[in-house]
Amino acid sequence: MDDVYIIGAGIHTFGRHPGKSGLDQGEYAVREALKDAGLNWSDMQFGFGGSASAGHADAILPRLGLTGAQFINVSNGCATGGSALLSGYWAIKSGEFDIGIIVGFDKHDRGAFNPQPVESGLPQWYGDAGFMLTTQFFALKTQRYMHEHGISPLTLARVAEKNLANGAITDHAWRKTPLDAQSILDAPMVSDPFTKYMFCSPAEGGAALIIASAKKARELGRDQIRIHGATVKTRFEGSFEVFAPSLTIERDVSPCETASKAAYEMAGLGPKDIDVAQIQDTESGAEIMHMAENGFCKDGDQEQLLADGETRIGGRLPTNTDGGCIACGEPIGASGLRQVYENVVQLRGGLGARQVEGARVAYSQVYGAPGISAVCIIGE
Amino acid sequence: MKEPIDLSDFQSLIAQESAGPRLIGGRHLETGRIVFPCPEGDRYEPIKLSSKGRLWSYTVQCFPPKSPPYKGVNNPAQFKPFFLGYVEIPGEVIVQTRLDVNDVKELEIGQDMHLVIIPFETPEGEPNEEIYSFRPTQQSAEQSQGKGA
Numbered sequence: 001m002d003d004v005y006i007i008g009a010g011i012h013t014f015g016r017h018p019g020k021s022g023l024d025q026g027e028y029a030v031r032e033a034l035k036d037a038g039l040n041w042s043d044m045q046f047g048f049g050g051s052a053s054a055g056h057a058d059a060i061l062p063r064l065g066l067t068g069a070q071f072i073n074v075s076n077g078c079a080t081g082g083s084a085l086l087s088g089y090w091a092i093k094s095g096e097f098d099i100g101i102i103v104g105f106d107k108h109d110r111g112a113f114n115p116q117p118v119e120s121g122l123p124q125w126y127g128d129a130g131f132m133l134t135t136q137f138f139a140l141k142t143q144r145y146m147h148e149h150g151i152s153p154l155t156l157a158r159v160a161e162k163n164l165a166n167g168a169i170t171d172h173a174w175r176k177t178p179l180d181a182q183s184i185l186d187a188p189m190v191s192d193p194f195t196k197y198m199f200c201s202p203a204e205g206g207a208a209l210i211i212a213s214a215k216k217a218r219e220l221g222r223d224q225i226r227i228h229g230a231t232v233k234t235r236f237e238g239s240f241e242v243f244a245p246s247l248t249i250e251r252d253v254s255p256c257e258t259a260s261k262a263a264y265e266m267a268g269l270g271p272k273d274i275d276v277a278q279i280q281d282t283e284s285g286a287e288i289m290h291m292a293e294n295g296f297c298k299d300g301d302q303e304q305l306l307a308d309g310e311t312r313i314g315g316r317l318p319t320n321t322d323g324g325c326i327a328c329g330e331p332i333g334a335s336g337l338r339q340v341y342e343n344v345v346q347l348r349g350g351l352g353a354r355q356v357e358g359a360r361v362a363y364s365q366v367y368g369a370p371g372i373s374a375v376c377i378i379g380e
Numbered sequence: 381m382k383e384p385i386d387l388s389d390f391q392s393l394i395a396q397e398s399a400g401p402r403l404i405g406g407r408h409l410e411t412g413r414i415v416f417p418c419p420e421g422d423r424y425e426p427i428k429l430s431s432k433g434r435l436w437s438y439t440v441q442c443f444p445p446k447s448p449p450y451k452g453v454n455n456p457a458q459f460k461p462f463f464l465g466y467v468e469i470p471g472e473v474i475v476q477t478r479l480d481v482n483d484v485k486e487l488e489i490g491q492d493m494h495l496v497i498i499p500f501e502t503p504e505g506e507p508n509e510e511i512y513s514f515r516p517t518q519q520s521a522e523q524s525q526g527k528g529a
Contacts, residue, residue: 114446123417125390127449129500129511130441130462131476139439140466147437147489192440192484237413246405246416247436247466247474 004092004227005217006378008037008210009344012105014328015174017204022054022331026105027063029206029334033101037210037222044210046100047071048087050080052332054107054204069100078282080104081207081336082232082366082374088211089230098216102209106331108202120243120370134282134369135199137242139191142285144240146193149300151288153193157181158306159284160198163320166313167327169353172338174203175327198284203329207337209344225347228361228377229266233259235371242369256280256293256365256373263375264295271295274377275359276346277317278339280367281324291319294365294375318356321346336374339364343378390511393417394497395428401497402428403512405473414473430469431495433514438465438479438487451509453501460501467493467514478513492517 010032012025026049034041041064049057050073057073076083081104088102112135117127126132145151161181167173179197187195217223235241238252264270271294279294281287288302296317297305305311311319322328322342325335343362345351361379368374393416395402406418407427418426442461444454453459463479465487480498481487493514500511 111446112443116449124449125393128451129390129478130445130450130452131464132449133441133445136439136441136464140437140464143439144437144466144489188442189440190442192438245476246414248413249468249470249472249474 002092002095003214004089005212005214005223006209006225006227006340006344007212007217007220007222008033008039009341010034010036010208011172011338011341012206013172013174014203014205014331014334014338020204022051022105022107022204022206023059023063025107025204025206026051026054026057026060026103026208027206029105029208030060030064030101030103033208033210037220039210041065042067043099044069044101045097046088046091047103048074048084048100049103050074050076050084050333051104051106052080053109054105054333057103057105057333060103076232076372077368077370078280078330078332079232079336079366079368079372079374080333081338082364082376083372085209085337085340085376086230086232086374089227092211092213099210099212102211102337103206104208104333104335104337105206106333107204108331111202113202115369122243122245126243126245131245132243134242135191135194138283138285139194141240142283142289143193145285145289151300151303153185154181155288155303155306156193156198156284157184159281159287160184160326162312163281163323163326164197166321166354167323170322170327172205173323173327174329175323194283194285198326200282200325200330203331205328205331205334205338207334207341209337209340224380225344225378226380228269228379229263230376231259231262231266232372232374233262239371241371254293254373255371256290256367259373259375260294260365263377267377269361269377273361274317274363275361276321276343276356277319277363278321278324278342279319279363279365281320281326282330282367284326286367287320287324290365290367294363313354313356321354321356336364336366339366340376340378347379390500390509394512397428400431401495401512402431403475403495405429416473416475429472429475432517433467433469433475433493435487435489435491435493436466436468436474437489438463438484440484451500451502453503455503463487478511480513480515486516
């Protein structure tokens with residue numbers, strides 16, 4: 001089977017863009033990716049795209065040209081971008097296609113996401129009671145994790161401090177104002193243990209990647225960044241996932257752990273080989289837990305790693321170098337592709353203050369409801 | 381044949397016993413695994429869960445959830461933050477629940493909890509309801525101070 005390469009990447013700045021639709025932002029990202037690859041829309045043999053709140057992804061086609069090519073809409077919660085990328089990866093890996101585009105965009109209302117119980121197969125009372133909030137889940141999972149592994153609120157604040165500092169030096173980030181850990185701790189509480197600056201917000205943005213077979217990438221002279229491994233895994237009976245009226249007493253691993261292990265296996269690499277990582281930080285607790293779930297440290301070691309600045313740019317494992325969801329916000333369809341975009345530009349180099357020197361292998365992971373994780377490892 | 385369960389309101393989750401309320405869970409007929417609430421269909425039989433448990437995790441909802449689906453008072457001027465979490469019912473299941481406390485300092489993972497029924501305030505003009513909740517069982521002064529550290 002042929003290897004798969006990322007040969008073009010484009011992004012529309014994340015944040016809030018009054019007067020611009022989600023579709024506008026998706027179209028912009030596609031044109032940027034095409035420009036980056038030196039290709040035309042008519043060169044695309046297929047597309048996979050996702051948007052949760054800004055219309056169907058294939059509504060983008062009339063704007064770019066109705067070429068008759070295969071295009072499939074992907075919907076997989078916050079893991080939509082990662083799932084679209086995996087779909088494209090297998091389309092090429094299968095030998096059926098040589099080149100195609102992956103696109104994600106979104107534009108969400110202000111405030112928390114507002115899912116309805118019926119969409120998740122849950123009884124109506126669960127939403128009536130005020131339990132249908134992703135923010136509660138992350139708070140509950142983090143609170144338990146902190147108790148079991150000795151993580152302090154200061155460490156949660158340090159994650160947000162780092163990501164806001166990275167956002168301040170990133171063109172495509174939304175939040176550009178650095179904040180110190182103490183101010184983050186002192187901010188109004190949203191859902192204990194999280195204050196308002198520890199959470200990401202639903203936002204807007206678009207991202208697109210062009211992927212190609214090894215043969216095509218070589219032909220175009222763009223065979224620099226290979227996909228070493230890409231996976232999507234779902235939850236187990238004993239995983240602790242969002243919107244769970246009950247949990248089994250016997251606990252099991254998360255889908256992130258299995259997606260991560262499978263991706264390392266595909267890549268023939270381990271956590272020690274990773275030079276830069278983008279991991280889901282819907283709030284600072286998620287980044288802490290995902291550090292361990294992706295194999296970058298043992299449970300509890302995050303306390304010292306954050307205190308020592310090991311996940312900052314310049315540290316041992318720079319994490320969320322563009323500020324992650326905390327600084328970029330979370331437009332669902334685009335979020336996972338933003339992570340891969342950031343990894344692509346890190347591997348190419350020349351990012352100035354946010355450059356991870358000598359980055360050769362990059363890792364990304366998204367997590368989505370109702371218990372999905374997608375991992376992608378790329379590199380030379 | 382068991383009776384079909386209507387999960388449209390909070391009352392369907394509760395069995396009122398002379399000794400106090402109990403939550404109705406479901407036991408999988410083949411594996412014996414217990415879940416809450418009891419799912420519809422014929423793979424689970426309803427069982428009354430123990431009313432005693434231990435706090436497994438907790439948080440507080442500080443901003444008003446959007447309606448729908450939230451049925452409670454969510455007008456920002458009148459909204460009161462509420463506490464919620466998971467309580468482990470030993471040997472059975474871990475259930476998500478409201479927590480009947482007034483301050484996060486009253487909560488400590490591992491502490492004993494018991495089931496209570498509390499008022500659920502709805503917007504003006506709507507009938508008020510009741511919802512299940514768990515309350516700390518032996519709340520000594522020592523415990524509530526210890527949490528602040």
